[in-house]
Amino acid sequence: MTLPLLPDLHLTGARVLRPGGLTDAPLGLADGRLVGGCPGRAVDLSGWWVLPGIVDAHGDGFERHLAPRRGALRDLGDGLAMAAAELAVNGITTAMLAQFFSWEGGMRSPDFAEAMAEAHATLAPSQAVDLRLQLRLEVSLIDAFPCAAALIDRHDIRYLVLNDHLPHAALAAGKKPLRLTGQALKSGRSPEAHLAMMQALHDRMAEVPAALAALMAARPGLLIGSHDDATPEDRQHWRALGARVSEFPETRAAAAEARAGGDPVVLGAPNVVRGGSHAKKVSAAELVAEGLCSALASDYHYPAPRQAALKLASEIGIEAAWGLVSSGPAAMLGLADRGTLEAGKRADLVILDPDTGRVGATIAGGRLAWLGAELAARFLA
Incomplete structure (x- = not known):
């Protein structure tokens, strides 16, 4: 059984590591890929980093x-x-x-x-x-x-x-x-x-x-x-x-x-x-x-x-x-x-707490691979 893709998401508030360094620009996910626009439901990730998987x-x-x-x-x-x-x-x-x-x-x-x-x-x-x-x-x-x-x-x-x-x-x-x-x-x-x-x-x-x-x-x-x-x-x-x-x-x-x-x-x-x-x-x-x-x-x-x-x-x-x-x-x-957060690439990303270095969530190929208690409420709201 193949895991279902996440619905389209609009990740906001986080520091996102793109080519060139950390930015505050939102990150979009659609159909298992990263997208330039911001489709879908917004998930507030304020205080977290989003990095390539x-x-x-x-x-x-x-x-x-x-x-x-x-x-x-x-x-x-x-x-x-x-x-x-x-x-x-x-x-x-x-x-x-x-x-x-x-x-x-x-x-x-x-x-x-x-x-x-x-x-x-x-x-x-x-x-x-x-x-x-x-x-x-x-x-x-x-x-x-x-x-x-x-x-x-x-x-x-x-x-x-x-x-x-x-x-x-x-x-x-x-x-x-x-x-x-x-x-x-x-x-x-x-x-x-x-x-x-x-x-x-x-x-x-x-x-x-x-x-x-x-x-x-x-x-x-x-x-x-x-x-x-x-x-x-x-x-x-x-x-x-x-x-x-x-x-x-x-x-x-x-x-x-x-x-x-x-x-x-x-x-x-x-x-x-x-x-x-x-x-x-x-x-x-x-x-x-x-x-x-x-x-x-x-x-x-x-x-x-x-x-x-x-x-x-x-x-x-x-x-x-x-x-x-x-x-x-x-x-x-x-x-x-994969390997970088750019539009068109696989939605492979890790959401990290910059204070502890621990992982709050991992998304692989647009599928939820791991979701910790700290972020569960934000994703499930």
């Missing part, structure tokens, strides 16, 4: 809803619905759900990716928030590439991110990788079987470029990125393989190489909120200040894009800061119909 380019926070505890998988459709609610309450109107397709097993396994994609196909059309799939492909899993390709085609996945989590240094030296036993148990394998599998994958890495080239050549419209570039050489390597987005580069040098090559850079919003990387990598806020960021993503925490943008606003201004979670990621993902 957040476009989250990469997030796996949905996993905690699918499995509240390790191994405690519940109904995937119900879990995704709860994730959509969390997205909406945090002002996210478009969300890339980053699903692994990996040898690591568990919720990262190919089988789980298939089940999650099926649940998404059933649930997504009924949600106001635009839920999209990103596939995180472990590049060493070349024998499963045909299954990954079929999954991409069947579920219209438009964003592929290349990962390589093999501990190559240890495997090349014939050493036992760190945390082997825990990872093996998580995957459902014995430590011996898990090590043998990783070694076999490591031994075939020379075959990866040709296998990736074949997968990509058949899908020319696919947006492709790499994850955790550590050096400029890493970025050059992945760019040569067709990955033109750098997700979460670990160093300034890698991020600078990405931007010098015209590649978008996605950074983690939690890094900004925390004041630094929890893994002791480069500071996202410092990269933002240097102009080395195209988009901030939720990564593992859906409140983080909103929190990070508001934190950065005092340094770079609200328009530039909010652009990192709206227009920037929308442009990167090729979504020209």
Whole structure:
């Protein structure tokens, strides 16, 4: 069941973030789009801000809803619905759900990716928030590439991110990788079987470029990125393989190489909120200040894009800061119909309390995704 569109509305009294900055001009919504005129019933939003809906380019926070505890998988459709609610309450109107397709097993396994994609196909059309799939492909899993390709085609996945989590240094030296036993148990394998599998994958890495080239050549419209570039050489390597987005580069040098090559850079919003990387990598806020960021993503925490943008606003201004979670990621993902509040675009917007930074309402595609108690009386009057 598709949610109904809101009736035509005339939002007045708020500070509205349009291209060029905050203005007091009213905002009109009609037929799920933003309009230049002021049709419909007036809703007084005095004291609030109206901002473009957040476009989250990469997030796996949905996993905690699918499995509240390790191994405690519940109904995937119900879990995704709860994730959509969390997205909406945090002002996210478009969300890339980053699903692994990996040898690591568990919720990262190919089988789980298939089940999650099926649940998404059933649930997504009924949600106001635009839920999209990103596939995180472990590049060493070349024998499963045909299954990954079929999954991409069947579920219209438009964003592929290349990962390589093999501990190559240890495997090349014939050493036992760190945390082997825990990872093996998580995957459902014995430590011996898990090590043998990783070694076999490591031994075939020379075959990866040709296998990736074949997968990509058949899908020319696919947006492709790499994850955790550590050096400029890493970025050059992945760019040569067709990955033109750098997700979460670990160093300034890698991020600078990405931007010098015209590649978008996605950074983690939690890094900004925390004041630094929890893994002791480069500071996202410092990269933002240097102009080395195209988009901030939720990564593992859906409140983080909103929190990070508001934190950065005092340094770079609200328009530039909010652009990192709206227009920037929308442009990167090729979504020209959203990201800014302009006539003709999707009615994707978040109504924010500027004093607390909390969301009072979220409208996605002209549909009510979230309405808090503070604004309920104004909308329902």
